Amino acid sequence: MSVARAVVRRIATYVVLGVCTGFFAVPLLWLLSAPFDSTPRYAVRVPSHLTLGNFAEIARNPYALSSLVNSVILTLGTMAVVVAAAALAAYALSRVRIPGRDALLYLLLLLSSVITGTAAMVPIFLLIFQLGLIDSRAGVVLVLSGGLLPSAIFLLKDFVDTIPRSYEESARVFGASPLQILRQVVVPVARPGLATIAVWTMVQVWGSFLTPFILLRDPGKQPAAVLVRTFYTEGGSPNLALISTFSLLYSIPVVLMYLFAWSRYGFRFHGGIKS
Amino acid sequence: MSGIELRALSKEYPGGVRALDALDLSIADGEFFALLGPSGCGKTTLLRTIAGLESASAGSVHIGERDVTTLPPGARDVAMVFQDYALFPHMTVRDNIAYPLKIRRQPRAHRFARADEIAGQLGLDGLLARRPAALSGGQQQRVALARAVACRPSVFLFDEPLSNLDARLRLEARTFLKRLQRELAVTTVFVTHDQAEALALADRIAVMEAGRVRQLGTPREVFSRPANTFVANFIGSTPMNLLDGEVVGGRVAVPGGTLALPGTAGALSDGAKATPGALSDGAKAPPGALGDGAKAPPGALGDGAKVTVGIRPEYVTLTADPAGGDLSGTVVIMEHMGTATLVSVDVDGVLIGATVPEGDEPEPGALVGLRPVPSRVLIYDRETGELIS
Numbered sequence: 001m002s003v004a005r006a007v008v009r010r011i012a013t014y015v016v017l018g019v020c021t022g023f024f025a026v027p028l029l030w031l032l033s034a035p036f037d038s039t040p041r042y043a044v045r046v047p048s049h050l051t052l053g054n055f056a057e058i059a060r061n062p063y064a065l066s067s068l069v070n071s072v073i074l075t076l077g078t079m080a081v082v083v084a085a086a087a088l089a090a091y092a093l094s095r096v097r098i099p100g101r102d103a104l105l106y107l108l109l110l111l112s113s114v115i116t117g118t119a120a121m122v123p124i125f126l127l128i129f130q131l132g133l134i135d136s137r138a139g140v141v142l143v144l145s146g147g148l149l150p151s152a153i154f155l156l157k158d159f160v161d162t163i164p165r166s167y168e169e170s171a172r173v174f175g176a177s178p179l180q181i182l183r184q185v186v187v188p189v190a191r192p193g194l195a196t197i198a199v200w201t202m203v204q205v206w207g208s209f210l211t212p213f214i215l216l217r218d219p220g221k222q223p224a225a226v227l228v229r230t231f232y233t234e235g236g237s238p239n240l241a242l243i244s245t246f247s248l249l250y251s252i253p254v255v256l257m258y259l260f261a262w263s264r265y266g267f268r269f270h271g272g273i274k275s
Numbered sequence: 276m277s278g279i280e281l282r283a284l285s286k287e288y289p290g291g292v293r294a295l296d297a298l299d300l301s302i303a304d305g306e307f308f309a310l311l312g313p314s315g316c317g318k319t320t321l322l323r324t325i326a327g328l329e330s331a332s333a334g335s336v337h338i339g340e341r342d343v344t345t346l347p348p349g350a351r352d353v354a355m356v357f358q359d360y361a362l363f364p365h366m367t368v369r370d371n372i373a374y375p376l377k378i379r380r381q382p383r384a385h386r387f388a389r390a391d392e393i394a395g396q397l398g399l400d401g402l403l404a405r406r407p408a409a410l411s412g413g414q415q416q417r418v419a420l421a422r423a424v425a426c427r428p429s430v431f432l433f434d435e436p437l438s439n440l441d442a443r444l445r446l447e448a449r450t451f452l453k454r455l456q457r458e459l460a461v462t463t464v465f466v467t468h469d470q471a472e473a474l475a476l477a478d479r480i481a482v483m484e485a486g487r488v489r490q491l492g493t494p495r496e497v498f499s500r501p502a503n504t505f506v507a508n509f510i511g512s513t514p515m516n517l518l519d520g521e522v523v524g525g526r527v528a529v530p531g532g533t534l535a536l537p538g539t540a541g542a543l544s545d546g547a548k549a550t551p552g553a554l555s556d557g558a559k560a561p562p563g564a565l566g567d568g569a570k571a572p573p574g575a576l577g578d579g580a581k582v583t584v585g586i587r588p589e590y591v592t593l594t595a596d597p598a599g600g601d602l603s604g605t606v607v608i609m610e611h612m613g614t615a616t617l618v619s620v621d622v623d624g625v626l627i628g629a630t631v632p633e634g635d636e637p638e639p640g641a642l643v644g645l646r647p648v649p650s651r652v653l654i655y656d657r658e659t660g661e662l663i664s
Contacts, residue, residue: 166361169328174375174426175349184377188365 031251034244041240054245063219063227064246071223074140074212075205081145082152082201083194090156091186105154112150121214128215135217143211148204152197159193199261206254224250277339277429278304278462279325284334286320294320296486297334305460309477311467313509317486318466319434325464326355326432338430354423358435360415362407368394368418369403375426393421413444420455433465437472449475470510474498482506500653504583504660507653513588513617516627519657522580527654529584531602531622535649536664581657588617590651591629593637594644602627602645606637620645
């Protein structure tokens with residue numbers, strides 16, 4: 001009786017796991033097979049005619065490769081702004097006693113998640129328009145940075161809180177200047193936290209669509225996430241060959257980043273993210 | 276090399292907590308000075324104020340001839356060893372030791388040569404390329420010391436330098452620390468809550484409570500003549516017996532009997548009444564000298580004076596014959612302490628501790644006599660807790 005129940009339970013477990021696995025695996029398999037298929041469909045299948053022609057067509061598209069470069073520029077730019085600003089802010093918030101500091105932090109975090117980029121898009125557009133930053137990558141970097149900073153500061157402050165003050169005090173007694181302390185002691189000790197923020201920022205920006213879509217007009221400046229929207233056939237149906245091929249190229253940097261972070265830190269991230 | 280001079284030094288935290296209360300303290304050049312007290316007494320705050328990590332609310336700090344009260348820590352020419360050692364985890368041992376020299380912009384080759392030299396002196400050769408995390412607690416402590424030595428300061432400040440080590444290592448490190456300080460002859464202030472550590476290491480001890488110095492003296496003075504009941508309670512590996520007493524006819528009545536007042540002729544013979552004349556016989560001994568029973572009791576001890584009698588368990592002799600002692604009671608508890616045993620004796624409802632050598636322990640429940648060494652009996656004012664004689 002109980003044996004039969006255990007068997008049934010085990011079977012049920014595997015069925016549920018199988019469905020979940022399939023749910024996530026099928027799109028990935030499609031992404032791996034469709035770009036090499038001369039006539040891709042929505043179905044996952046072994047390509048009937050193996051071809052690299054789709055890649056050649058992507059290369060002929062005037063905006064495809066430059067959009068990947070744009071994505072890299074936006075990602076690295078935003079990462080630099082977020083990491084630098086979050087590091088300074090988190091350090092100050094962690095070390096200086098300000099009345100209502102924690103309340104301020106939680107408020108920032110709350111507001112940034114309640115008022116999402118979508119809801120604030122109109123005022124942001126007007127703001128960027130009046131600043132004359134429409135259709136400029138700098139404008140996109142600033143808007144994206146602003147959106148990511150509250151969470152980044154929050155995560156990083158948690159991390160800096162765990163660094164003993166005695167490190168800095170020790171350096172101070174030896175006569176180090178505040179800038180020397182930051183550069184020689186705090187930043188090296190906080191490196192895992194900074195790396196976490198950097199990777200997280202890059203992932204967020206790499207996949208962001210709405211902000212660059214609204215703020216950039218020139219297709220030559222648009223990032224990959226925005227460009228993929230334009231891959232339609234003359235008939236108005238999605239060009240699956242181009243979309244799948246471009247998506248594959250688009251996902252490669254993310255996979256590389258994952259491998260890099262994994263080999264370097266083994267995902268023993270600290271701070272707000274659990275190991 | 277320079278001494279430290281604190282004048283009316285106060286530190287008040289926002290919120291009104293008074294960590295230091297108008298402290299005056301003078302630490303001599305080359306002295307090994309201990310700040311001893313229970314946690315929260317202000318000893319670490321005092322050390323940090325000397326270092327410049329805390330700013331003084333009032334008063335001044337002088338190091339050598341300089342008034343450093345408003346100088347930043349780096350300009351005070353002090354080196355501090357923190358309780359957690361504060362070794363930089365991303366630097367090797369060599370980089371850690373050389374860090375103070377890096378701040379002073381000394382050339383790389385010179386920095387490393389000096390780091391290697393000091394590491395050699397402190398027995399750290401072979402560990403220079405390691406990260407602090409790969410070192411044992413004792414090694415980490417020595418790296419922290421080496422880093423402090425590397426900048427050749429005029430003052431060392433140690434914050435609980437031994438408390439993170441396990442008991443056996445602590446003794447070793449203690450000897451090492453004392454030898455190092457002797458060799459370098461640099462003025463050293465260290466903070467500890469461990470009275471044994473302070474007694475063993477320091478040239479002088481300041482016992483602190485609630486931001487004030489309750490007693491200042493050599494380890495010997497602080498141990499044998501605690502200036503008040505607070506210090507008496509705090510110093511000593513076994514707690515001092517503090518008994519409520521009342522002066523009656525030149526003797527002190529305590530639970531279970533009477534004791535001769537220290538310094539009277541009666542103190543030398545058991546049971547004999549002290550003659551009034553004996554009170555003037557005592558010659559005044561210089562303060563701090565090891566008491567030999569020759570101290571004259573102050574005239575304040577009239578009949579009926581309420582006092583607290585302090586006797587260390589080490590100075591109470593236990594006799595098997597209950598009538599042979601000044602007090603008698605039954606043995607309640609025995610605590611083994613290696614070469615000796617602390618015996619707690621119930622005397623009329625009050626527990627009195629006495630230490631006996633190993634092998635001489637009485638049976639639990641036995642009726643025994645207690646006889647304090649008369650010259651070691653300390654009399655405190657029960658109201659103020661201050662030492663009378």
